[in-house]
Amino acid sequence: MPSRFQRIGIAGAGAWGTALANAAARAGRDVVIWGRDAGAMETMRRARENRVHLRGVTLAPSVSPSSSLHSLSGCDAVLLVVPAQATRTVAAELRSHLPPGTPLVACAKGIERGTTLFMTQVLADACPSAVPAILSGPSFAADVAAGLPTAVTLASQELDLAEALATALGSASFRLYHSDDVRGVEIGGATKNVLAIAAGIVAGRGLGASAGAALIARGFAELTRFGRAFGARPETLTGLSGLGDLILTCSSPQSRNYALGLSIGKDGGFHPSGKLAEGALTANVLVAMAEAKAVEMPLAQAVEAVLSGRCTVEEAIGSLLARPQKAEL
Numbered sequence: 001m002p003s004r005f006q007r008i009g010i011a012g013a014g015a016w017g018t019a020l021a022n023a024a025a026r027a028g029r030d031v032v033i034w035g036r037d038a039g040a041m042e043t044m045r046r047a048r049e050n051r052v053h054l055r056g057v058t059l060a061p062s063v064s065p066s067s068s069l070h071s072l073s074g075c076d077a078v079l080l081v082v083p084a085q086a087t088r089t090v091a092a093e094l095r096s097h098l099p100p101g102t103p104l105v106a107c108a109k110g111i112e113r114g115t116t117l118f119m120t121q122v123l124a125d126a127c128p129s130a131v132p133a134i135l136s137g138p139s140f141a142a143d144v145a146a147g148l149p150t151a152v153t154l155a156s157q158e159l160d161l162a163e164a165l166a167t168a169l170g171s172a173s174f175r176l177y178h179s180d181d182v183r184g185v186e187i188g189g190a191t192k193n194v195l196a197i198a199a200g201i202v203a204g205r206g207l208g209a210s211a212g213a214a215l216i217a218r219g220f221a222e223l224t225r226f227g228r229a230f231g232a233r234p235e236t237l238t239g240l241s242g243l244g245d246l247i248l249t250c251s252s253p254q255s256r257n258y259a260l261g262l263s264i265g266k267d268g269g270f271h272p273s274g275k276l277a278e279g280a281l282t283a284n285v286l287v288a289m290a291e292a293k294a295v296e297m298p299l300a301q302a303v304e305a306v307l308s309g310r311c312t313v314e315e316a317i318g319s320l321l322a323r324p325q326k327a328e329l
Ligand SMILES: NC(=O)C1=CN([C@@H]2O[C@H](COP(=O)(O)OP(=O)(O)OC[C@H]3O[C@@H](n4cnc5c(N)ncnc54)[C@H](OP(=O)(O)O)[C@@H]3O)[C@@H](O)[C@H]2O)C=CC1
Pocket: 012, 013, 014, 015, 016, 017, 035, 036, 037, 052, 053, 081, 082, 083, 084, 086, 089, 090, 107, 108, 109, 110, 139, 140, 141, 142, 275, 276, 278
């Protein structure tokens, strides 16, 4: 079906950008995907495959790879799909290429270090002429690229815009729910990554399925407390972008955050694999923001302490279990 968002730009040619490009193409859109590496983009154009970040997935015919940011200038909406800490740089570069009023959808899951800004706040700062939105929810790139059923949330302060974008990008296998709770959606994605590292540690240490379930439930209590303190709506936190993504990421080694936790749990050391694990970059800023508002987040604090080398996994587990008994709610 024709859409006022017929031409979709994707800024960022990693696993998620590539999967979203194919999803948008499946929805009937014409897609331009931009990546910073000219050689890699030329290979992607010729091979019709992103061999670096999403090997084995054929690019849909209506997806055009490019290494020129200017190729995004004719797009009706742009999805910004680089890591959270690179979102500002790319948004600022986009500024001179996008006509004022172009919807710019943040797809990263994190909080900017140094500024403590959420993703749409970074967009508003770095590319003020665009209209910011956020897309988040339980969705592995490989699943979306393979056309497996997936549901996510797209939020904008203008509910009509969120709905129109969700309609433009959605297909039978990629369902987008719309929302105007921007803050709630971006908090869920950023927070669950830190908790997924904790879930991986629990599994890697062999602490058992009961401990894993307790971690998800108590982790969700932390996510909810943090969300409420920073203006999220409770019903968003129990939805796809909050609880939904927490469950996915805390239960599958397909998650890079969970996989990082698994390796820490197994041998006690933090050895970055080279794969992006946003939770490792968000833990410190999340904990600082929670402490500034006196929000209790013992699991996130434990992850941060282990990652920074201030305590061992054994010490972190010991201090969590030694916490005084308290009411559940
Ligand atoms: N993978 C997934 O299943 C999902 C990921 N996300 C989120 O999407 C975001 C991106 O993740 P994902 O695509 O998986 O990560 P990848 O590691 O697969 O890809 C990251 C991409 O960002 C590019 N990049 C990094 N820094 C810059 C920069 N400064 N300027 C321009 N481009 C840059 C990289 O380019 P280069 O190759 O040149 O280094 C690469 O193309 C993360 O926040 C993640 O949490 C959300 C949902 C699902």
